[in-house]
Amino acid sequence: MSTTPFLVLSAMLFGVGAVGVLVRRNAIVVFMCVELMLNAANLAFVTFSRQHGNFDGQIAAFFVMVVAAAEVVVGLAIIMTIFRTRRSASVDDASLLKY
Amino acid sequence: MMSQSTVLATVLAAASFDKPTIAYGRLSPLLVVFGIALVGVVVEAFAPRERRYVIQTALALLGLGVSLLAVIGVGLDLKTNNDGASRGSVEAMGAIAVDGPSLFIWGTLLVFSLICVLLFAERHLEGGITAFAGQAAALPGTEAEREASSRGIEHTEVFPLMMFAIGGMMLFASANDLLTMFVALEVLSLPLYLLCGLARRRRLISQESALKYFLLGAFSSAFFLYGIALVYGFAGSFRLGEIDTAVSSTVGGSSLLLAGMALMAVGLLFKVSAAPFHAWTPDVYQGAPTAVTAFMAACTKVAAFGALLRVFYVALGGVRWDWQPMMWVIAALTMAIGSVIAITQTDIKRMLAYSSIAHAGFLITGFVGAQQGIEVAGQQISSLQAVMFYLVAYGFTTIGAFAVVTVVRDAGGETTHLSRWAGLGREAPVVAGVFAFFLLAFAGIPLTSGFTSKWAVFTSAWAGGAWPLVVVAVLMSVVAAFFYVRVIVVMFFSEPVGDGPTVAVPSILTSITITVGAAMTLILGVVPQPVFDLARTAGEFIR
Numbered sequence: 001m002s003t004t005p006f007l008v009l010s011a012m013l014f015g016v017g018a019v020g021v022l023v024r025r026n027a028i029v030v031f032m033c034v035e036l037m038l039n040a041a042n043l044a045f046v047t048f049s050r051q052h053g054n055f056d057g058q059i060a061a062f063f064v065m066v067v068a069a070a071e072v073v074v075g076l077a078i079i080m081t082i083f084r085t086r087r088s089a090s091v092d093d094a095s096l097l098k099y
Numbered sequence: 100m101m102s103q104s105t106v107l108a109t110v111l112a113a114a115s116f117d118k119p120t121i122a123y124g125r126l127s128p129l130l131v132v133f134g135i136a137l138v139g140v141v142v143e144a145f146a147p148r149e150r151r152y153v154i155q156t157a158l159a160l161l162g163l164g165v166s167l168l169a170v171i172g173v174g175l176d177l178k179t180n181n182d183g184a185s186r187g188s189v190e191a192m193g194a195i196a197v198d199g200p201s202l203f204i205w206g207t208l209l210v211f212s213l214i215c216v217l218l219f220a221e222r223h224l225e226g227g228i229t230a231f232a233g234q235a236a237a238l239p240g241t242e243a244e245r246e247a248s249s250r251g252i253e254h255t256e257v258f259p260l261m262m263f264a265i266g267g268m269m270l271f272a273s274a275n276d277l278l279t280m281f282v283a284l285e286v287l288s289l290p291l292y293l294l295c296g297l298a299r300r301r302r303l304i305s306q307e308s309a310l311k312y313f314l315l316g317a318f319s320s321a322f323f324l325y326g327i328a329l330v331y332g333f334a335g336s337f338r339l340g341e342i343d344t345a346v347s348s349t350v351g352g353s354s355l356l357l358a359g360m361a362l363m364a365v366g367l368l369f370k371v372s373a374a375p376f377h378a379w380t381p382d383v384y385q386g387a388p389t390a391v392t393a394f395m396a397a398c399t400k401v402a403a404f405g406a407l408l409r410v411f412y413v414a415l416g417g418v419r420w421d422w423q424p425m426m427w428v429i430a431a432l433t434m435a436i437g438s439v440i441a442i443t444q445t446d447i448k449r450m451l452a453y454s455s456i457a458h459a460g461f462l463i464t465g466f467v468g469a470q471q472g473i474e475v476a477g478q479q480i481s482s483l484q485a486v487m488f489y490l491v492a493y494g495f496t497t498i499g500a501f502a503v504v505t506v507v508r509d510a511g512g513e514t515t516h517l518s519r520w521a522g523l524g525r526e527a528p529v530v531a532g533v534f535a536f537f538l539l540a541f542a543g544i545p546l547t548s549g550f551t552s553k554w555a556v557f558t559s560a561w562a563g564g565a566w567p568l569v570v571v572a573v574l575m576s577v578v579a580a581f582f583y584v585r586v587i588v589v590m591f592f593s594e595p596v597g598d599g600p601t602v603a604v605p606s607i608l609t610s611i612t613i614t615v616g617a618a619m620t621l622i623l624g625v626v627p628q629p630v631f632d633l634a635r636t637a638g639e640f641i642r
Contacts, residue, residue: 007332014325021318030314037321044328052335057328060278060337064324067285071317074289078296078309085238085306091314094307097382 135162139259199637272405308386323366329359384452393501434460465556468563492548499616522595548623
């Protein structure tokens with residue numbers, strides 16, 4: 001079985017995530033797009049793992065999942081405080097700091 | 100095509116299940132820091148609130164001190180390897196390199212953290228309470244917040260968070276495989292995101308800086324991770340040494356390697372705040388509590404440069420002709436953006452942030468030269484050693500400068516607008532004089548550490564053939580000198596506006612930080628030789 005389709009899918013997911021971070025306005029959606037990018041990397045890890053016939057990539061995928069979960073904890077806490085203070089999770093509204 | 104089960108069988112047959120060995124002694128500096136961080140969490144859960152501050156401060160200082168002693172102990176024990184350039188060994192089943200540069204960077208990080216803990220613990224300036232939010236969950240301007248602050252509640256969680264960040268930084272700079280490096284990147288970043296949002300005063304901009312740092316940091320680490328995935332796809336391993344072998348044995352370019360290298364560079368350059376990935380730096384440095392800014396500005400830069408150099412010298416040294424042009428452009432751009440935009444800044448912290456961007460550019464200039472230890476003769480030092488010296492010198496100066504920012508205050512807390520600093524030289528000649536000294540060091544005036552460190556990176560870059568970049572760097576130093584001198588002029592030769600700034604008398608803690616910063620800035624400018632020798636003794640990265 002060729003691994004190319006999986007790599008293409010992974011690259012597409014990464015692209016969708018990266019574009020999403022750049023164009024979306026809601027901090028939660030931006031964050032979800034970052035998670036999509038991490039999962040795209042996971043798909044690439046397991047695909048390459050199969051291609052090379054070693055386990056390193058699969059182990060990496062587990063580590064990345066754990067790290068992503070930790071990131072969610074910190075990220076949602078920060079987004080929550082911002083939302084409660086400003087009643088908005090739009091990244092455009094947080095604009096006290098500029099230039 | 101092999102079926103899944105054949106692959107598994109092959110892999111299982113190939114892998115012999117050796118019991119993992121871990122050299123606890125060699126890794127003790129890391130283990131102590133992480134251990135103290137965990138103890139700190141337990142203290143938060145069980146110690147009574149009024150005692151936590153003392154316990155946490157003592158624990159942090161003790162842990163960092165013990166870890167520093169362990170670094171010295173391990174350092175004395177290191178033997179030179181057969182290649183004659185590196186010392187030390189790869190530990191934890193190939194995951195962590197305990198070599199000369201690692202130990203040098205660990206020591207640097209621990210010394211910086213020790214004086215930053217003092218800034219974190221400062222209570223005198225806010226009237227008997229730390230500069231961190233009483234209750235981060237309470238909304239700004241509400242009854243709950245007022246109650247928390249009137250009851251004198253403070254977040255002592257900042258100390259364990261800081262310890263986790265330090266542990267992550269130490270691991271980041273010494274990781275010998277890319278997966279460990281990614282995990283370390285997150286371990287150092289996540290506590291920093293939280294620390295940024297914990298200011299007691301100006302909480303809106305503090306929270307905003309945390310949000311911006313978090314979203315951009317997560318974005319950049321996703322790039323870093325995808326870069327790792329591609330490099331793994333190319334090399335079939337995460338080990339830096341094995342990637343180097345794969346790189347060296349490949350004839351012609353590989354698009355997988357090039358793409359992976361570029362994506363990894365994005366993640367690492369974001370952390371060192373190099374242009375065009377610098378946009379977060381001014382916002383975060385300005386919004387974060389000043390003690391945290393000092394910590395980030397010095398320690399994150401040290402750790403990130405350690406990791407950047409390790410990845411690009413050890414794993415990707417074989418394709419240095421591919422990454423050097425990219426780094427040339429980034430170095431020039433970073434220096435130009437940092438120096439030129441700093442001229443228009445009116446906020447001291449923001450100006451120091453742009454100055455930190457410009458310094459990242461100078462550091463990358465030194466890194467681009469890529470002079471290996473074996474290539475340089477006699478008294479010359481390699482690029483790695485020049486960059487390590489620069490990091491030490493810059494760290495002390497920048498921590499000192501931000502510590503001075505914490506003591507210049509008015510009724511609303513720290514006053515960071517440049518116009519409010521007018522006439523500071525008359526109000527408090529000593530503080531203004533020390534700050535002027537730090538600014539001159541940033542500008543690179545002789546007899547300060549800024550001069551010797553710039554000299555070191557520029558000569559090593561010149562020797563490495565990056566002389567056009569050195570010319571740009573010298574020009575940009577001149578531009579940068581303009582805005583440093585402007586601040587000195589404002590402090591000493593302008594009339595105070597209104598009632599002028601006041602300089603609060605800090606406790607002994609902040610005084611120690613400022614004194615150490617100023618003393619080291621002077622010492623490294625006048626007698627830099629011992630630190631140069633130490634950097635030379637550290638040798639090169641282990642391969």
